[in-house]
Amino acid sequence: MASLSPRTRRRALHYALSHAWVLSLARAGLGLPRRPPTEGYLTEAVRWGLGELAAAASRRRPVVWCNVALPSEFVYGLGAVPIMPEMAAGFAAAWRGAPDFIVRADGDGFPPDLCSFHRCALGLAREGWLPRPDAVVATSLFCDGAKKFLAHCSRLFGVPFHLIDVPYEDGSRAVARVAARLQEVAAALQAGGHGFDARHLPRSLELSNRARQHYLEVMRLRRHRPAPWRGSEALSYASVFFMSFGSPGGVRIYDALRRALAARVAGGRFAVPRERWRLLWLHFRPFYPGKLMPFLELEHGAVIAAEDMSHLWWEQLDPGRPWESLARKMTSHFMWGPVERRLEVMLRLARDYAVDGIVHYSHWGCRQSTGAVSILRQAAVGAGIPFLNLDGDCIDPRNGREEQARTRLEAFLESLPERRDAFAAGSGG
Amino acid sequence: MPLVAGVDVGSLTTKAVILDGDRICGWCLRPTGAFSQQSALAALEEALAACGRAREDLSAIVATGYGRISVPFPARRVTEITCHARGAWAEFPRTRTVIDVGGQDSKVIRVDARGRVTDFAMNDKCAAGTGRFLEVMARALEIDLEEMARLSLSARGRATVSSTCTVFAESEVISLIAQGRPRDEIVRGLHEAICDRLQGLVARVGAEAEITMTGGVALNRGLLAVLQERLGQRINVPRHPQLQGAYGAALIAAEQAA
Numbered sequence: 117m118a119s120l121s122p123r124t125r126r127r128a129l130h131y132a133l134s135h136a137w138v139l140s141l142a143r144a145g146l147g148l149p150r151r152p153p154t155e156g157y158l159t160e161a162v163r164w165g166l167g168e169l170a171a172a173a174s175r176r177r178p179v180v181w182c183n184v185a186l187p188s189e190f191v192y193g194l195g196a197v198p199i200m201p202e203m204a205a206g207f208a209a210a211w212r213g214a215p216d217f218i219v220r221a222d223g224d225g226f227p228p229d230l231c232s233f234h235r236c237a238l239g240l241a242r243e244g245w246l247p248r249p250d251a252v253v254a255t256s257l258f259c260d261g262a263k264k265f266l267a268h269c270s271r272l273f274g275v276p277f278h279l280i281d282v283p284y285e286d287g288s289r290a291v292a293r294v295a296a297r298l299q300e301v302a303a304a305l306q307a308g309g310h311g312f313d314a315r316h317l318p319r320s321l322e323l324s325n326r327a328r329q330h331y332l333e334v335m336r337l338r339r340h341r342p343a344p345w346r347g348s349e350a351l352s353y354a355s356v357f358f359m360s361f362g363s364p365g366g367v368r369i370y371d372a373l374r375r376a377l378a379a380r381v382a383g384g385r386f387a388v389p390r391e392r393w394r395l396l397w398l399h400f401r402p403f404y405p406g407k408l409m410p411f412l413e414l415e416h417g418a419v420i421a422a423e424d425m426s427h428l429w430w431e432q433l434d435p436g437r438p439w440e441s442l443a444r445k446m447t448s449h450f451m452w453g454p455v456e457r458r459l460e461v462m463l464r465l466a467r468d469y470a471v472d473g474i475v476h477y478s479h480w481g482c483r484q485s486t487g488a489v490s491i492l493r494q495a496a497v498g499a500g501i502p503f504l505n506l507d508g509d510c511i512d513p514r515n516g517r518e519e520q521a522r523t524r525l526e527a528f529l530e531s532l533p534e535r536r537d538a539f540a541a542g543s544g545g
Numbered sequence: 546m547p548l549v550a551g552v553d554v555g556s557l558t559t560k561a562v563i564l565d566g567d568r569i570c571g572w573c574l575r576p577t578g579a580f581s582q583q584s585a586l587a588a589l590e591e592a593l594a595a596c597g598r599a600r601e602d603l604s605a606i607v608a609t610g611y612g613r614i615s616v617p618f619p620a621r622r623v624t625e626i627t628c629h630a631r632g633a634w635a636e637f638p639r640t641r642t643v644i645d646v647g648g649q650d651s652k653v654i655r656v657d658a659r660g661r662v663t664d665f666a667m668n669d670k671c672a673a674g675t676g677r678f679l680e681v682m683a684r685a686l687e688i689d690l691e692e693m694a695r696l697s698l699s700a701r702g703r704a705t706v707s708s709t710c711t712v713f714a715e716s717e718v719i720s721l722i723a724q725g726r727p728r729d730e731i732v733r734g735l736h737e738a739i740c741d742r743l744q745g746l747v748a749r750v751g752a753e754a755e756i757t758m759t760g761g762v763a764l765n766r767g768l769l770a771v772l773q774e775r776l777g778q779r780i781n782v783p784r785h786p787q788l789q790g791a792y793g794a795a796l797i798a799a800e801q802a803a
């Protein structure tokens with residue numbers, strides 16, 4: 117950490133000292149205002165996150181670095197802790213540390229065109245802010261940059277790198293191939309020492325299924341009008357969504373969230389004071405603190421009712437057939453395969469959550485998502501749903517252009533017909 | 546008839562329009578300078594003074610432009626996208642596409658038969674292709690904007706100038722001058738570069754006739770000629786294209802006051 121700029125160290129120190137830091141760190145990571153938690157899901161999320169970090173830091177369990185598209189159940193199923201550096205970048209952004217870590221990665225020769233999730237994560241890795249990996253596992257699922265970035269990390273730490281290649285087309289042959297590859301990688305990890313043990317797999321899948329049941333209920337509750345949860349907060353839970361399935365913490369978090377949302381709906385407490393519009397948000401949001409999300413949701417009453425990145429797309433897993441189940445979760449990923457899959461998800465979410473418009477956040481350097489924008493726009497407009505593409509950066513505020521984004525969002529909202537059935541919070545919907 | 550005002554606080558200039566019914570009875574255009582709040586207030590006061598009225602006479606004010614958020618008087622805030630669309634459509638009701646080249650951004654807006662925005666695209670990241678870009682280049686060439694238009698129309702060739710970055714383009718212009726390239730060809734090249742960007746924006750939302758161009762750059766006949774040629778269509782230019790955002794804002798204020 118010695119090479120980090122004094123400013124970054126000061127910020128981190130200030131951060132730790134000026135808050136009851138455990139909850140605050142989590143709060144920042146989740147993009148929440150600084151106030152004591154009133155509902156259990158945040159506490160559960162913090163408990164889970166710190167527990168996993170402690171297990172990794174103390175080497176009680178082996179550590180796997182992976183990308184967000186690797187099912188966390190696979191890692192928990194091997195008795196290991198999943199660390200997703202891309203999600204850690206989101207945390208760094210939340211406490212305004214990202215630019216300094218990015219500069220550190222630039223020193224490794226990474227061009228500024230590369231996704232800032234990876235550049236920031238590399239800075240974090242270089243500076244020793246993440247628990248050291250025992251192995252690195254990447255999947256080919258949707259992000260090419262992730263594979264290369266993770267391969268780079270495995271070299272950096274001198275640990276094995278495993279790639280799980282997922283065929284573009286879904287189907288039984290693809291499932292069989294991925295299942296076989298998952299088994300191969302599991303065998304290689306177990307043979308390499310560190311205490312990897314695939315006997316945890318059935319339990320991991322069973323826990324994932326339980327969390328899934330709670331999450332399905334969360335999604336059902338979120339269809340309520342007015343919305344009980346702000347999408348900006350839901351997106352802040354991306355790290356929980358990608359990393360907690362398969363752990364006991366995942367079950368507890370989503371059980372608590374489900375109960376919190378049910379209580380809000382029953383008590384008529386909704387996400388924004390006056391819900392004027394409902395939006396579907398595609399891809400991630402800016403994770404650094406800024407005015408964009410409050411401006412959208414609180415000031416304008418345009419609530420993000422659903423997000424593609426945090427919708428649950430996979431079927432129930434079968435603990436008796438763990439490899440096939442995990443393979444199916446991967447091959448059916450909505451961001452992978454023909455673009456029709458993503459289109460279908462977009463239109464289904466738009467319909468199920470009764471949205472008035474769709475916003476695609478085009479994160480600088482992310483080709484896999486932005487490459488589809490034109491097709492997504494055509495499909496949305498064809499279905500009569502206004503569509504806005506918003507350029508920005510989820511991690512690096514220097515690329516964020518908040519004022520421009522604000523004008524674009526505002527103009528987009530001005531162009532949406534005012535809902536005739538605009539809800540005031542407390543109306544009970 | 547209620548008296549209303551529209552104030553457009555842009556990055557380069559601030560405009561105010563006072564509407565008495567459907568008649569513009571006062572207006573003002575002044576540089577924004579470093580203090581947008583003062584300039585918004587001054588523009589409003591000057592426009593009111595031009596028609597002998599006072600702020601108390603106003604029934605509604607709409608503020609637009611990048612400085613709309615911080616105007617120092619009570620006003621409804623509406624984006625410049627909606628206001629330019631409304632202003633252009635009011636003057637040319639058959640307008641379906643509006644091209645606005647502002648100080649630091651350019652936008653192409655699709656409007657429906659009622660003047661409502663249905664889609665829009667704006668330039669990203671850099672001021673290339675905007676009013677500021679032209680201003681910087683005019684300075685590098687040591688000519689005024691009027692001269693630029695005249696030179697462009699008489700050019701027989703065109704220099705190639707990059708359209709992605711204002712700073713790089715400026716140094717390209719300086720080296721073109723040093724190479725002895727005729728100034729009219731450089732100016733024509735600059736207009737082509739801006740039109741490259743505008744054409745890209747137009748392609749993103751589609752160019753349905755009629756097209757109306759707003760913003761001060763619409764007065765540049767040289768650029769207008771290149772753009773008309775590129776789009777293969779005639780482009781409407783309002784009487785006071787720089788005021789179109791403020792005019793649209795005032796029209797929205799009038800609706801609100803009605």
Ligand code: SF4
Nearest residue numbers: 231233259261479482
């Ligand atoms: S934002 Fe895009 S490029 Fe970056 S990690 Fe995610 S998928 Fe990959």
